[in-house]
Amino acid sequence: MNGQPSGALQGPGATPTESAPRHLHPLTPLAHAAQVIPVALAAVVFAGGISFATRVYIGLAVAIGLACLVAGATYLQWQRFTFFFDDAGDLRVDSGILQRNHKKLQLSRLQSVEVNQPFWARLFGLAELTVEVAGAGESNAQLRYLGAGDAHELRNDLLARAAGIGSTTEAAPETVIATVGPGELLLALLIRGQTLGLFVLTGALLTVAFSTGGVGALAVAAVTGGVPVFAVVGEFLRSYGFTVARSPDGLRVRRGLTSTVANTVPPGRVHAVGFVSGPVWRHLGWVRVLVDLGGTPGSGDERAQGSTVLLPVSSWPVALEVVRHVLPGVDIAALHFEGTVPAARYRAPLQYRRIGVAITPQVLAARRGWLTQWLSVVPHGRVQSARITRGPWQRKLALADLHLDTVPGPVSVRVPHMPEARVRAVLEAELDVAATARARDDATRWMTRRPDPHDTAPIDETGGRGGVDGS
Numbered sequence: 001m002n003g004q005p006s007g008a009l010q011g012p013g014a015t016p017t018e019s020a021p022r023h024l025h026p027l028t029p030l031a032h033a034a035q036v037i038p039v040a041l042a043a044v045v046f047a048g049g050i051s052f053a054t055r056v057y058i059g060l061a062v063a064i065g066l067a068c069l070v071a072g073a074t075y076l077q078w079q080r081f082t083f084f085f086d087d088a089g090d091l092r093v094d095s096g097i098l099q100r101n102h103k104k105l106q107l108s109r110l111q112s113v114e115v116n117q118p119f120w121a122r123l124f125g126l127a128e129l130t131v132e133v134a135g136a137g138e139s140n141a142q143l144r145y146l147g148a149g150d151a152h153e154l155r156n157d158l159l160a161r162a163a164g165i166g167s168t169t170e171a172a173p174e175t176v177i178a179t180v181g182p183g184e185l186l187l188a189l190l191i192r193g194q195t196l197g198l199f200v201l202t203g204a205l206l207t208v209a210f211s212t213g214g215v216g217a218l219a220v221a222a223v224t225g226g227v228p229v230f231a232v233v234g235e236f237l238r239s240y241g242f243t244v245a246r247s248p249d250g251l252r253v254r255r256g257l258t259s260t261v262a263n264t265v266p267p268g269r270v271h272a273v274g275f276v277s278g279p280v281w282r283h284l285g286w287v288r289v290l291v292d293l294g295g296t297p298g299s300g301d302e303r304a305q306g307s308t309v310l311l312p313v314s315s316w317p318v319a320l321e322v323v324r325h326v327l328p329g330v331d332i333a334a335l336h337f338e339g340t341v342p343a344a345r346y347r348a349p350l351q352y353r354r355i356g357v358a359i360t361p362q363v364l365a366a367r368r369g370w371l372t373q374w375l376s377v378v379p380h381g382r383v384q385s386a387r388i389t390r391g392p393w394q395r396k397l398a399l400a401d402l403h404l405d406t407v408p409g410p411v412s413v414r415v416p417h418m419p420e421a422r423v424r425a426v427l428e429a430e431l432d433v434a435a436t437a438r439a440r441d442d443a444t445r446w447m448t449r450r451p452d453p454h455d456t457a458p459i460d461e462t463g464g465r466g467g468v469d470g471s
Helices: 028-045 052-080 119-122 148-163 181-188 193-212 215-239 279-284 302-307 314-324 343-346 392-397 421-440
Strands: 081-086 093-094 100-105 108-115 126-133 142-146 173-178 243-247 250-255 260-265 272-277 287-293 311-316 358-359 363-368 374-381 385-389 399-405 413-419
Touching: 028 052, 028 093, 028 119, 028 142, 028 173, 052 093, 052 343, 093 142, 100 142, 108 119, 119 126, 119 173, 142 148, 148 260, 181 193, 181 215, 181 311, 193 215, 193 279, 193 385, 215 311, 215 399, 250 314, 272 314, 279 287, 287 314, 358 421, 363 399, 363 413, 374 413, 385 421, 392 399, 399 421, 413 421
Parallel strands: none
Antiparallel strands: 081 093, 093 100, 108 126, 108 260, 126 142, 173 243, 243 250, 250 260, 272 287, 272 374, 287 311, 358 363, 363 374, 385 399, 399 413
């Protein structure tokens, strides 16, 4: 079988054995080639200059020719691409035609496993498996493509090995804790602050254009009105059917309409959590939840943008219930925030009442913002560095900003415009607490740890444990 994990179920004490190298699915070259056909055909057909029928014939010929080239090149890569588990139980990936690349992914540092089915891959019954581990540089591997069933079985095997319970392709039981309906998602995207702002600007430009006959205003209105429409449609397609479920191997997130994604985040691998809410959302009690994950690509990557969204929109009670599973033992609603001094109103007159910092034995939380409000929470053990910045105006007011750095992601942990003496005290204390927390980090091999005696809620009738259903 192509891409299907092999090996019997092994217990935690079993010695891993090296598996035989396996190839990707044989239809991989065709799936890659199919993607270039519509692009090449459209480029020639809409080029103009000759009759439409002639352009169609030329476009078909060009598209088929390019598809054959892509299929041939991908077939050579397919022959040289293999993956297997070594005798240490880690994933090995060998690739390259002229230059051979040998990559080892240490599963004890697994950050997330994602099964993605782009539109063209779904037509062939294929899926892409992305494995993210903690580390610098190329700390991920993309298996593009596997059979859809094989991809899910391999994901289960990777999570089982990372959890320390051996090799198995059976999925752990799960319980859905949050879903986002299509109507709720669409409404939330339409009434976001930036979307409403651009729509209002478009209305104003159209009014000016029709009252004065200005063509320039119409052109600008087409841009200001088109950008939010495309943004809403794109995110609606990415987040359609958004579902969050809990299981012993972590939180499982499923989403997507034309392209589907199934992502699993193992326990303890979230580096920071951010709650963001605009003015209209706050009136409705809605919030968006973002996370920083180790190994995630840069923020400009489309897949990364989806992977760092824990909930595209939800009520606060549901958001807190979901976050409870990625930050166990942390009660966000019970955090007590220390505000800034009255002098901060001269530097930030609109948001100074919102500024605050809260510190517990597990996390540091920071809140800021006026029109769009942020609440950022970072476990002490995930803080990689801390720094203080001061501008000229802040120096006159004896204020400073505190920044806590984690892995790259959408969550910025920043406490602005706090008293300088307090910021320095928090910085020194946080560096000591963070070092202690990192030394005690036990996020690897999580299924072999002793269970929390205070966590007795069953995950379902088949076993496991977790929180109550909060959907």
